[in-house]
Amino acid sequence: MAQSDEAVHRTPFELVGGATIVRQVVDRFYDLMDSEPAYTALRAVHAADLTPMRASLAGFLNAWLGGPRDWFVEHPGVCVMSAHTRIAINRETSDQWTDAMRRAIQESPIDPELGAKMAEALAGMAQGMIKRSAAAA
Ligand code: HEM
Numbered sequence: 001m002a003q004s005d006e007a008v009h010r011t012p013f014e015l016v017g018g019a020t021i022v023r024q025v026v027d028r029f030y031d032l033m034d035s036e037p038a039y040t041a042l043r044a045v046h047a048a049d050l051t052p053m054r055a056s057l058a059g060f061l062n063a064w065l066g067g068p069r070d071w072f073v074e075h076p077g078v079c080v081m082s083a084h085t086r087i088a089i090n091r092e093t094s095d096q097w098t099d100a101m102r103r104a105i106q107e108s109p110i111d112p113e114l115g116a117k118m119a120e121a122l123a124g125m126a127q128g129m130i131k132r133s134a135a136a137a
Contacts, residue, residue, distance in 0.1 A: 013067030028104040042096035
C-alpha cells in the first residue's frame with residue numbers, strides 16, 4: 001500500500017506517537033532490565049538508580065527519531081557511541097540490551113513495521129559498542 005503524503009513528511013518521532021510513547025518504551029525497557037533474570041548481566045553494569053537513565057535514554061531517542069534535540073544540547077559534543085567507550089560491553093550485554101529494547105518496542109503501540117526498523121537500527125548500534133577484547137565473551 002502506498003504511503004500517504006502526510007506519512008512521508010512526518011518524522012519517525014511523530015509516527016511513533018511522540019515523547020509519550022518514547023518514554024513508555026524506555027520505561028518498559030528499564031522495567032524489563034530491572035526485573036527479568038534474562039537481563040541480569042546487563043542490569044549489573046548499570047547504576048542502582050535507573051531514574052537518570054530513563055530520562056537520558058528517552059531524550060536521546062527523541063532526538064534520534066527526529067524529535068526535540070534537547071539531549072544533544074544537554075550533552076554537547078557527546079555521541080551515544082562515545083558515551084559507551086568506558087563501559088565494558090560484551091556480546092552478552094549487547095544482545096540483552098537489543099532483546100529488551102525489541103520487546104519494549106513490540107509491546108508498545110508503535111506500528112510493527114516501523115518498530116521493527118527501529119529495533120534493527122538500535123541492534124546495529126548496540127553491536128557496534130561491543131569492545132574488541134570482549135567480543136568473544
Ligand atoms: C543502541 C544502543 C544503546 C543506546 C542508544 C544507549 C543509550 C544510552 C544513553 C543515552 C546513556 C546515557 C548517557 C548519559 O546520560 O550520559 C547510556 C548510558 C549507559 N549505557 Fe547505553 N545505550 C545503548 C547500548 C548499551 C549497551 C549494549 C550497554 C551494555 C552494557 C549499555 C550500557 C550503558 C551503561 C552501563 C550506561 C551508564 C548508565 C549508568 O550510569 O547507570 N548501553 N546509554
